[in-house]
Structure formats: C-alpha cells, structure tokens
Amino acid sequence: MSLFELYFKLGLQHIADLKGYDHILFILTLCAVYSLKEWKKVLVLVTAFTIGHSLTLALATLDLIRVDGDLIEFLIPLTIFLTALTNLFARKQQVSPLIYYLKYTAALFFGLIHGLGFSNYLRSLLGAERGLVLPLFSFNVGIELGQIIIVAIIILLTKVVVDLLGLPKREWHVLLSGAGLGISLVLMVERFPF
Numbered sequence: 001m002s003l004f005e006l007y008f009k010l011g012l013q014h015i016a017d018l019k020g021y022d023h024i025l026f027i028l029t030l031c032a033v034y035s036l037k038e039w040k041k042v043l044v045l046v047t048a049f050t051i052g053h054s055l056t057l058a059l060a061t062l063d064l065i066r067v068d069g070d071l072i073e074f075l076i077p078l079t080i081f082l083t084a085l086t087n088l089f090a091r092k093q094q095v096s097p098l099i100y101y102l103k104y105t106a107a108l109f110f111g112l113i114h115g116l117g118f119s120n121y122l123r124s125l126l127g128a129e130r131g132l133v134l135p136l137f138s139f140n141v142g143i144e145l146g147q148i149i150i151v152a153i154i155i156l157l158t159k160v161v162v163d164l165l166g167l168p169k170r171e172w173h174v175l176l177s178g179a180g181l182g183i184s185l186v187l188m189v190e191r192f193p194f
Contacts, residue, residue, distance in 0.1 A: 007135040010125065011142020014118070015150070022076050022187060023114060027150045029083040029180035030107065033090060033173045036159045039151075041100070046147050048104045052111025053118070054140040060119030061126055061136060070193040072116045077187035079110040084180035087173060 015023060030049065031042045059065045083106075126135055154176075162169050 015146030056115030
C-alpha cells in the first residue's frame with residue numbers, strides 16, 4: 001500500500017468513525033437546510049470547511065500552533081450549536097450574496113477549530129514520517145471524501161423525507177437543526193473547560 005493510500009484511508013476512516021460523531025453532527029447541521037438541487041452550494045460549504053480544517057491541522061501537526069485541547073473540545077460543539085441556531089432562524093426567501101459569503105467564511109473559520117481537534121491524533125500518526133506534505137494531503141483528501149459521502153447521505157435522506165414522504169421542508173430542517181442544537185448543548189455543558 002502506498003503512503004498516499006495509507007493516509008487517505010486513515011482520513012476516510014477517521015471522519016466515518018462514529019466515536020467522532022461531533023464532526024459528523026457538524027456536517028449534518030451545516031447541510032441541514034439544503035436540498036438535492038442545492039448540492040453545489042453544500043459542496044462549496046464543505047470544501048471551505050475542509051480548507052480551514054486542513055490549514056490548522058497542518059500548522060498544529062508541524063507544531064507551529066498549539067491550543068489547549070480542553071478549549072478546542074468545548075469550541076467544537078459550540079460551532080455545531082451556532083450553525084444549528086443560524087439554521088433555525090434563517091429565512092429561505094431570497095438570500096443575498098453577502099449571506100452566502102458569510103456562511104462560507106463561517107464554515108472556513110469553524111474548519112480551523114475542528115482541525116485543531118484532529119491535530120493530536122494526526123501528530124501521533126505522523127511522528128515517524130520524514131516528509132509531511134504527502135501524508136497531510138492524503139489524510140485531508142480522505143476526510144473531504146468522507147464528508148462528501150456524509151453530505152450525500154443527508155441530502156438523499158432529505159429528498160426521501162421531504163419529496164417522497166411529504167414532510168414539510170421547514171419541519172425537516174427544524175428537526176435536523178434542533179437535533180444538532182440539543183446534542184451540541186449537552187456536549188458544551190459536558191466539555192465546559194472553566
């Protein structure tokens with residue numbers, strides 16, 4: 001198995017690991033208000049998140065930044081909470097380009113926080129590697145593919161529930177976002193660092 005394949009699979013497995021459900025929950029809340037016909041917008045959001053995630057993952061793995069792990073473990077559910085809260089108060093009428101820009105910027109920023117959450121794990125994996133560029137790149141490509149798979153599942157589930165089963169779109173969005181809000185609130189209380 002090549003070095004690329006090894007770290008690609010590790011990235012894919014890491015994102016699909018149900019023990020790290022907070023990352024999956026963030027992806028769920030990020031795309032909770034989108035439908036199948038808006039897949040391009042969701043893909044851009046997830047990619048913005050991955051760019052932020054990759055940046056801090058690389059910086060932390062190279063030991064250029066260090067942030068208290070307890071603080072990051074608290075901030076991760078806070079990103080879920082804020083995303084879910086935004087979904088619950090969003091209106092689906094005409095959305096200005098500024099709102100989309102703000103959403104992509106928030107996804108990028110939240111990716112920075114989530115990347116710090118993975119950094120200790122990846123730093124331990126890469127400890128023996130001489131070159132870090134290929135393993136970091138491969139790991140992040142695996143994570144991106146895993147996130148796209150999660151998004152596809154959520155969007156297809158939305159299609160089934162809303163279009164085939166007839167649940168009103170707004171109720172489905174509230175259900176997904178409310179679940180993210182509630183679970184993240186519990187996680188924030190459990191992980192409060194002070």
